[in-house]
Amino acid sequence: MNNPILVEVLRSSLVESRHRGAVAVADGDGATALAIGDVTTPIFPRSAVKALQALPLIETGAADTFGLGDEELALACASHSGEPGHVAGVTRMLAKAGLDATALRCGAHWPMAQPALVALARSGEPSALHNNCSGKHAGFLCVACAKGIDHADYWRPQHPVQREVRAVLENLTGATLSDDRCAIDGCSVPTWAIPLQNLAHAFAKFGTGHGLAPERARAAARLRMACTQKPWHVAGTGRFCTEIMQLFGARVFVKTGAEGVYCGALPELGLGIALKCDDGAGRAAQAVMAAIIAQFLPLNDAERTGLMRFEHQTLRNWNGMEVGALRVTEALTYCAFGEARTGWDL
Amino acid sequence: MNNPILVEVLRSSLVESRHRGAVAVADGDGATALAIGDVTTPIFPRSAVKALQALPLIETGAADTFGLGDEELALACASHSGEPGHVAGVTRMLAKAGLDATALRCGAHWPMAQPALVALARSGEPSALHNNCSGKHAGFLCVACAKGIDHADYWRPQHPVQREVRAVLENLTGATLSDDRCAIDGCSVPTWAIPLQNLAHAFAKFGTGHGLAPERARAAARLRMACTQKPWHVAGTGRFCTEIMQLFGARVFVKTGAEGVYCGALPELGLGIALKCDDGAGRAAQAVMAAIIAQFLPLNDAERTGLMRFEHQTLRNWNGMEVGALRVTEALTYCAFGEARTGWDL
Numbered sequence: 001m002n003n004p005i006l007v008e009v010l011r012s013s014l015v016e017s018r019h020r021g022a023v024a025v026a027d028g029d030g031a032t033a034l035a036i037g038d039v040t041t042p043i044f045p046r047s048a049v050k051a052l053q054a055l056p057l058i059e060t061g062a063a064d065t066f067g068l069g070d071e072e073l074a075l076a077c078a079s080h081s082g083e084p085g086h087v088a089g090v091t092r093m094l095a096k097a098g099l100d101a102t103a104l105r106c107g108a109h110w111p112m113a114q115p116a117l118v119a120l121a122r123s124g125e126p127s128a129l130h131n132n133c134s135g136k137h138a139g140f141l142c143v144a145c146a147k148g149i150d151h152a153d154y155w156r157p158q159h160p161v162q163r164e165v166r167a168v169l170e171n172l173t174g175a176t177l178s179d180d181r182c183a184i185d186g187c188s189v190p191t192w193a194i195p196l197q198n199l200a201h202a203f204a205k206f207g208t209g210h211g212l213a214p215e216r217a218r219a220a221a222r223l224r225m226a227c228t229q230k231p232w233h234v235a236g237t238g239r240f241c242t243e244i245m246q247l248f249g250a251r252v253f254v255k256t257g258a259e260g261v262y263c264g265a266l267p268e269l270g271l272g273i274a275l276k277c278d279d280g281a282g283r284a285a286q287a288v289m290a291a292i293i294a295q296f297l298p299l300n301d302a303e304r305t306g307l308m309r310f311e312h313q314t315l316r317n318w319n320g321m322e323v324g325a326l327r328v329t330e331a332l333t334y335c336a337f338g339e340a341r342t343g344w345d346l
Numbered sequence: 347m348n349n350p351i352l353v354e355v356l357r358s359s360l361v362e363s364r365h366r367g368a369v370a371v372a373d374g375d376g377a378t379a380l381a382i383g384d385v386t387t388p389i390f391p392r393s394a395v396k397a398l399q400a401l402p403l404i405e406t407g408a409a410d411t412f413g414l415g416d417e418e419l420a421l422a423c424a425s426h427s428g429e430p431g432h433v434a435g436v437t438r439m440l441a442k443a444g445l446d447a448t449a450l451r452c453g454a455h456w457p458m459a460q461p462a463l464v465a466l467a468r469s470g471e472p473s474a475l476h477n478n479c480s481g482k483h484a485g486f487l488c489v490a491c492a493k494g495i496d497h498a499d500y501w502r503p504q505h506p507v508q509r510e511v512r513a514v515l516e517n518l519t520g521a522t523l524s525d526d527r528c529a530i531d532g533c534s535v536p537t538w539a540i541p542l543q544n545l546a547h548a549f550a551k552f553g554t555g556h557g558l559a560p561e562r563a564r565a566a567a568r569l570r571m572a573c574t575q576k577p578w579h580v581a582g583t584g585r586f587c588t589e590i591m592q593l594f595g596a597r598v599f600v601k602t603g604a605e606g607v608y609c610g611a612l613p614e615l616g617l618g619i620a621l622k623c624d625d626g627a628g629r630a631a632q633a634v635m636a637a638i639i640a641q642f643l644p645l646n647d648a649e650r651t652g653l654m655r656f657e658h659q660t661l662r663n664w665n666g667m668e669v670g671a672l673r674v675t676e677a678l679t680y681c682a683f684g685e686a687r688t689g690w691d692l
Contacts, residue, residue: 002348009605009626012529014539016390017605017626020366044362107664110464114456121467131664183358184669193360259355259363279625280355280363318453318477323530 003037004331006277007284009315011324019284021260021277023292023332026200027270028210030174034292035197036331042181042193043276048257050136051077051223052172052202053189056164057139058219062146066096073226074233075135076142079256081236082111082120082130089233090129093138097145104128105155106137106187113236133187135233140165140189157182157190166192171216172202186258196274199263203272207253207265224253224265240286240310244293247306252293256282262289266296283326286310291328349383350677352623353630355661357670365630367606367623369638369678372546373616374556376520380638381543382677388527388539389622394603395540396482397423397569398518398548402510403485404565408492412442419572420579421481422488425602427582428457428466428476435579436475439484443491450474451501452483452533459582479533481579486511486535503528503536512538517562518548532604542620545609549618553599553611570599570611586632586656590639593652598639602628608635612642629672632656637674 002020009017022037032039054076057063063073072093080086094100108126111117120126128134137154140161144151153159157166169192170177177192185191204210207224209217227234231245234255244254254264260277262285273292277284290310299307313326348366355363368383378385400422403409409419418439426432440446454472457463466472474480483500486507490497499505503512515538516523523538531537540548550556553570555563573580577591580601590600600610606623608631619638623630636656645653659672 011390011537014388014390014527014529016529017624019625042360044357044360105665107666109664110460114463117460117463118456118467121464181360183360183362184663184667186663186669188663188665188667191357277625278363279365279623279627279630281625281627284625317530317532317534318455319451319534320453321530321534323532 003278005329006036006331007287007326007328009324009326016324019277019279019281021275021284021288022196023273023275023288024196024200025271025273025292025296026197026204027272028201028204028208030197030201032197033271033296039196039200042175042195043261044183044191044193044259045199045261045263045274046185046191046257046259047079047133048255048261048263048274049169049199049202050079051227051253051255052169052206053136053165054139054223055168055216055219056143056161058222059215060143060146060164062142065146066093066142068093068096068142070226070230071233072135073223074230076139077223077227077255078135078234079132080135080233081113081116081239082126082132083116083236086135086233086236087129090134090138093135093142097138097142099141099145099151101127101129103141103151104131104134104137106131106133113239115238116236131187137187137189155187155189162190166190169194169202172205172212173198174201196276199274200272203253203263203265203274204270205272207267207272208270210270224267225250227255228253240289243306244290247303248297251297254289254293256285260285262286264289264293266293269296271296287313287326287328288332291332295332349624351675352382352677353633353672353674355670355672362670365623365625365627367621367630367634368542369619369621369634370542370546371617371619371638371642372543372550373618374547374550374554376543376547378543379617379642385542385546388521388541389607390529390537390539390605391545391607391609391620392531392537392603392605393425393479394601394607394609394620395515395545395548396425397573397599397601398515398552399482399511400485400569401514401562401565402489402507404568405561406489406492406510408488411492412439412488414439414442414488416572416576417579418481419569420576422485423569423573423601424481424580425478425587426481426579427459427462427585428472428478429462429582432481432579432582433475436480436484439481439488443484443488445487445491445497447473447475449487449497450477450480450483452477452479459585461584462582477533483533483535501533501535508536512536515540515548518551518558519544520547542622545620546618549599549609549611549620550616551618553613553618554616556616570613571596573601574599586635589652590636593649594643597643600635600639602631606631608632610635610639612639615642617642633659633672633674634678637678641678
């Protein structure tokens with residue numbers, strides 16, 4: 001199946017590049033509110049499901065045992081930019097569990113956001129704390145420590161923490177996470193391929209608690225509120241997830257994943273969203289997510305303007321001259337609420 | 347027309363992302379040696395045609411007037427990484443024309459290669475000299491100065507230097523560069539959209555001199571020898587263009603352009619190459635270029651191994667674990683020499 005072109009990159013008035021992809025929007029019963037392209041083939045959600053991977057941190061009581069606050073819970077769900085505040089927060093999480101950075105098994109990398117990279121280059125070298133996944137890993141370590149389990153191999157698929165994460169993902173998505181759908185993520189924990197329609201259903205449940213056991217529904221609400229109240233901790237300065245949740249507060253939960261993935265929830269509408277660009281392009285994926293939010297959610301002028309910055313982005317060159325634009329296509333802009341479309345090939 | 351999937355990105359054994367694109371290979375008469383996908387719709391070649399844009403630097407006598415050497419000529423054709431040797435070389439070019447960095451109108455940006463970015467962050471701030479196009483701009487300035495033309499507006503489409511560049515591009519590509527195909531490049535000079543088949547034809551001429559006036563053929567040979575003898579100056583440490591030309595010397599000319607473009611020449615076969623990935627992905631474009639070189643050129647073991655590193659790249663995570671691979675698809679690997687294919691949709 002050919003997914004449709006969702007985003008075009010224009011230079012002057014000509015299309016220079018194009019991005020294909022698929023989008024699923026579903027409610028808490030799993031009913032389709034929107035389906036564009038192939039929403040049934042499993043895709044790797046990568047970091048877009050970190051908030052689901054963090055549910056055991058609440059459900060096991062680890063967050064309360066170690067007195068984690070909203071910033072720390074947001075970091076457990078984050079792909080952060082490795083800015084000083086992120087590093088300090090993860091260090092604090094680890095200290096509350098009696099650990100330090102040596103316990104992290106995510107590996108080190110330079111911040112992906114250029115300003116954060118430049119700032120770190122001027123002050124030192126990246127450590128595992130700067131890894132965008134260090135908060136998620138600190139959360140896994142908190143779970144192991146709270147349960148009194150040896151934490152050395154907390155990242156391996158057979159470790160009790162990862163087995164619990166897998167069970168939570170199966171419960172929310174309704175997908176069977178068989179071994180042939182398992183791969184290794186950038187930070188070394190397992191990542192399972194899951195269809196977009198199942199991911200959208202999972203995030204509808206995450207956004208509303210609909211269909212979840214009461215304890216799980218409360219854990220989801222707590223993580224969601226932590227992320228939407230501390231959105232800087234979920235990503236970082238100037239990042240899409242941070243800016244969108246700063247703009248909308250609790251009305252929108254949104255989380256990026258590597259290779260062009262976004263998952264999100266619109267709690268007031270009872271909807272979950274999952275999308276992936278075929279080519280893994282984050283610039284296109286964020287434009288698509290902005291367009292989907294704009295179509296479904298009632299907006300005031302400031303919100304509409306805030307989304308339009310991503311949905312139809314002006315491209316400037318090194319001298320600040322306007323040279324083109326990134327815009328979503330008719331495959332998205334003509335979609336109406338409640339309308340299900342599949343197999344659209346533009 | 348749907349361009350075929352040329353590159354797949356695997357995580358474990360599942361395809362995580364995919365890149366579509368088109369490829370043209372032509373000889374000096376413009377005859378098609380290979381055509382995959384849409385090779386007739388104009389695309390922006392961006393920096394992939396810098397060597398053609400540098401022809402007036404030789405032809406006007408400016409290179410001789412200012413005594414430019416191979417390193418400086420390679421920089422005029424370069425998208426360099428802003429490493430100290432690149433900055434020093436461009437500074438030297440400008441000084442030979444009696445100018446300094448204040449004459450450059452390309453704008454400043456941080457190096458795109460991470461090691462170069464980190465190194466610069468530790469020593470200072472980026473200037474126009476660090477712009478990957480600064481050598482091309484220095485070349486334009488040399489032309490203006492050698493001809494005694496006011497150089498202030500050397501970057502504008504109506505300036506004599508850019509009008510000369512446009513005429514050279516029309517001569518080599520055989521395409522009519524009408525105003526509706528003109529856009530502004532990242533460094534502010536004009537960029538014209540040109541079909542891949544015309545670009546491939548142009549680079550066959552560039553690689554052999556076939557069909558060019560003698561003076562132009564000599565200028566092309568001089569630039570090509572400068573680039574293949576000084577490949578570090580064309581890109582930088584660890585970059586694809588540099589590594590390929592280090593591996594093959596004068597047997598392969600290759601040059602990247604923004605948004606997933608490569609142009610190249612295989613002089614011993616009389617062939618030119620032009621390709622673009624639809625989504626603008628450089629990671630895929632370099633894999634395709636490696637595969638095309640491997641199909642056409644007779645290779646020894648070291649050359650085959652060197653190309654395979656890009657054609658079938660092992661992907662590792664932050665801990666160095668093998669997590670997947672980037673590989674070219676059957677749309678490329680089953681192409682045989684001399685076989686023309688269009689409209690292949692996998």
